Amino acid sequence: MRLLGTSASPFVAKVRMAAVLCGIELEFVSAETMEPSDTLLSANPLGKVPVLTTETGDQVFDSSVICEMLDRMSGNQLIPQTLDAFTRTRTFEAAASGVKDALILCLYEERFRPEDKRHAAWTERQMAKAERGLAWLEAHLDDLNEDPSVAYCALAALVGWMDLRFAGKVASQAPKVRAWTDAFFAAHPELAAVKPHLA
Structure with a gap:
């Protein structure tokens, strides 16, 4: 899976940390948010990062949704269920x-x-x-x-x-x-x- 983002973003960092803790490998692709490229805008019409592209080509945003997805993929390693x-x-x-x-x-x-x-x-x-x-x-x-x-x-x-x-x-x-x-x-x-x- 591919994560579109910027290295300085705290929201991108949250997702990248979550992926590491879940043992899920993400390919990081740098994106410009001040002047969003067609790549970013086609992935997220809001022009915001992070955006996760799944193995099936679906785009997922924002950071809380992506983290919850990673949590479910890993068997609830990040979000307690009680x-x-x-x-x-x-x-x-x-x-x-x-x-x-x-x-x-x-x-x-x-x-x-x-x-x-x-x-x-x-x-x-x-x-x-x-x-x-x-x-x-x-x-x-x-x-x-x-x-x-x-x-x-x-x-x-x-x-x-x-x-x-x-x-x-x-x-x-x-x-x-x-x-x-x-x-x-x-x-x-x-x-x-x-x-x-x-x-």
Whole structure:
């Protein structure tokens, strides 16, 4: 199967980590999202990554759907099936994804909008969402199951991406999350190659 994405994307990294933990090999193909190619647009009309092309040629997106597919293919290695563990895992995943969403909006506002058209109050609201979400992740870190799950992938991908784009923020605002992430990558060195990085 082939995964279309960018090396720096936290959503792509989440999927790549999930695939490694599930023992499923994915061919990674780099895609440009700022000026999407016909290849990307034909795979996902939204022009977003990641997109998984299956062995039958079907396209699957977004990251949560792809991770759930990988989980089913592997016999539920990433998503617990008991109601309590399922709820905690998927809620934690959603919180990590929400922090990513808010921070990406802040980054895009600064990177792509002319300075005289930036909306400071809007950016502050997005940053406040991200910081509340990060605090929630810090407070609920002990809710994670002992076995690696999709929540592990979501959190590790988030922190890996924040290290690129918001260096020092995790350590200063969520020291438990920082320590957890360092320990996670130390325990799973095979994931270091697929965490967010600049190509």
